[in-house]
Ligand SMILES: *Cc1c(COP(=O)(O)O)cnc(C)c1O
């Protein structure tokens with residue numbers, strides 16, 4: 001299908017084969033646009049094969065798939081009832097091959113890189129994106145460059161190193177590294193699938209596509225997303241917009257962007273009705289996966305929120321940890337960033353913004369086991385007994401405290 005890249009701010013167009021991340025005029029992010037979209041969804045195959053009509057790739061290389069996407073939409077069975085909400089769902093992205101939604105965008109970005117003839121890929125990250133790009137780079141047999149900043153502890157690097165990428169520690173400002181990576185990529189023929197690269201954003205569309213299918217094409221009222229660079233938010237909204245323009249659904253949910261109090265450039269700009277994000281000095285939150293102090297897609301998220309009628313808000317680290325425990329009661333273990341939507345939901349129910357009849361989907365972006373230190377604060381309620389006392393000890397638990 002015919003595809004161009006268009007600047008999200010000034011509308012300047014670029015050819016599909018120009019592997020750019022940003023507009024050379026206004027430096028805002030680009031996105032893929034297509035001609036008329038066909039309402040065609042296949043039953044079988046990877047996410048890109050199933051939704052092929054919404055992508056510009058001729059043939060998709062299925063051998064590069066690790067089984068990303070196709071995650072469950074799990075109806076709440078505890079909290080919805082407790083809070084009086086009829087239809088509360090968790091889109092459980094922890095069940096991806098490297099335990100976060102990043103795998104969708106990585107798979108899509110690699111298809112793009114390969115379609116342009118690249119043999120090298122890379123990213124700038126120390127977290128979920130690094131692990132995802134390293135895993136898919138290995139699977140695809142591409143030389144893979146992961147750039148990390150100098151202060152990174154070994155225990156964060158090892159779960160990336162296991163996939164065998166070229167790991168490069170770089171001294172200096174992390175933000176300059178993003179731009180410098182693009183220059184190095186141009187020079188050495190490396191396609192950097194960074195946070196809001198157009199074809200990473202295209203991968204996130206499939207979250208929306210799947211939610212539509214799983215709700216039998218009845219769109220939810222709200223989709224609540226933890227936001228850092230803004231790439232995933234943009235992709236999910238674009239997915240709903242494209243399904244609507246293809247005639248598969250007849251409305252668009254309101255999107256709610258959640259950020260952490262200690263790093264909330266988008267939510268702050270939203271509340272003050274500014275059109276541009278401002279860089280946050282000294283970001284600090286337990287939710288490291290949403291700690292981008294100057295989000296590259298921040299301005300575009302603000303533009304889209306205005307048009308969509310959605311909302312951006314912040315939650316505290318305390319609320320996030322509380323939400324992590326609450327989500328455990330549903331059988332789902334999210335990392336702190338992934339629990340921010342539940343923290344926001346709790347608040348928005350208590351202040352009356354969300355209503356009992358609303359259909360609400362929370363995007364649980366990444367798995368809790370990736371950040372085991374987030375449980376350091378927990379008191380573990382363990383019962384101790386000797387072997388001889390075991391039967392009695394269990395009996396006491398069953399009878400409850402007298
Ligand atoms: C990357 C990430 C986010 C933020 O996504 P953006 O596209 O950068 O806004 C949220 N949660 C988790 C777990 C992530 O890995």
Ligand SMILES: [Zn+2]
Nearest residue numbers: 007010023026
């Ligand atoms: Zn532009």
